[in-house]
Amino acid sequence: MSAAAHHYDDPKDESPAPPLAILGLTAGYGARTVLAGVDLVLRAGTVTALVGPNGAGKSTLVRAICGRIPPRTGVIRICGIPAAEGEARARIGLAPQDIALYRALTIAENLAVFARLAGVRRTDVAACVAGVMARTGIEERANERIDRLSGGWQRRANVAAALVGNPRLLVLDEPTVGVDAPARADLAALVQRLAADGLGVLVITHDFAFAEEVAERVAILSEGRIALEGRLAALIAARFPNQRRAAVTFATPPSPNGRQVLALRGLIGDEGGTSFSGVVSDTPEGAGGLIAALKVAGLVPRTIAFEAAGLDALYADVTGSGHP
Template identity: 70%
Template sequence: MSAAPDQADDGHDRSPAPPLAIGGLEAGYGVRTVLRGVDLVVPAATVTALVGPNGAGKTTLVRAICGRIAPRAGFVHICGVPAAEGAARARIGLAPQDIALYRSLSIAENLAVFARLAGTPRAAVPGRIAAVMARTGIGARAGERIDRLSGGWQRRANVAAALVGDPRLLVLDEPTVGVDAPARADLAALVRSLAADGLAILLITHDFAFAEQVADRVAILNGGRVTLEGHLCDLIGARFPHRRKVDVTFAVPPGPVARQALDALGLEGEGAAGAFTGLVEDTPQAAGDLIAALGAAGLSPRTIALQTAGLDMLYAAATQEQNP
């Protein structure tokens, strides 16, 4: 029997439509509208990071993508198929923020369960499990129970369970929660390798550093709308041309008068009481000029670090414009 038009003989989907295409999406609950005219495309072989404040509509958007909430207007298509249809849901793998695994079962046992739930024929389950284990590097821990694994290994197993149905679109919801630095680096390498294999990945995260490490594109969701979307490096370059981020710390938190001086220099306080950040011109003398200006204000910084402006500053600028 010949393969269906959108499939190759090996059973893999070859639809030319993007794994995720959203146009003019409006969705909500009861009388409340949460998403308002959302447009977003996630191409194959790319990672798109979706960021936004709490209450922006990220959870509602994931539900719409997974066909769990119907659009009031617009569309959500998975490989050209409406998200509510079973054929679309079969092309999606979701790794939720909460570990969605049976804690008393081993990794291999969990993958067997999720393979069957994804509709994998029983005879094909062992081969599918072996392929996913090789793809995610969890074979050495296959027989260990989930509740005896570290946070990093649980996250990796969570991703493996989302892949066992051989999806075209992988949705990762806050995958770095509870993960230490080494496991985080391993997870980043896994995400990039999955994208290199052709998978489309939508990463929902508040971890801007991780997003910068793995994402090709970024979409900022605020107030139920995608207010900014595109290649991360292009967006940062357009927003902060010829400028660099500067981080300044002080051994003793500056007082009110010193804070006014820092504000006049464009330096804003961060989470740490003695840490401030801002933008300076991308010139060789920028650091020296800043040191001189701080000295003139009677301020002696402990450290000054220059770096390329990143997603954190892009996000802050975009959200402040919409919510002044």
């Protein structure tokens, strides 16, 4: 049995404490306070997506979780252990935003290096590497160099490297950057499998479609706090009772007057100025009212759709801004 597997099976490790518990965390840089009272608990076996505007402090939160910047006030515990302690860091697997692998080495060689760095005994490295590759389904590419792999395989290898120390908390920072659609589905399935195995998984992402696919819970970081956290469906039902998301597109950007009509209906445009979305009442009158208003204003949409509100509507409502 590998050292890592032994560590995982050790009954002394069966702590009832959650993989991650943050209470009243404040942190920042110099005079700058970035996190101003963050509360967040992640349970084993769940995936939580953390979203927030650019500069909200997501990377700062990751640094604090990994013990790289100290809390000014509040506590961060990893399986009950204060984040500053080495024992806590050993329970965290971090797959950073930039692929943190040796590009000229193969997947297997990289995993062997990281296993040694994670403290796996030399004699246990091969078993550890084989175990992690089986867990992440990357054996078929084991002997390919990182720089020859697609973005999707590189991301999977990046996740595998985070698992060599057999963590309880897996932190994935922007795991879908550079990943095409089919590979994203594979990645989502992998993340869910790892959670089903008992890991607590925190996914920091700007990719709302991925967040909706992979995470049962979402946390929205805004103005230094977790403004909202919970099951996505429940949060949406509570925030938008009997409402639907309306999405309207135009062949060319509407006039300022047209934009104003849309804004009055709660529909906000994207940067290109041709796609607008917002929430409307989930009644025939809600949809009919919008369509009638478009007609009166002389606005001819290219497409118009009404669908259940999703993370983007929730995010816009909580942060007051569009999708980052």
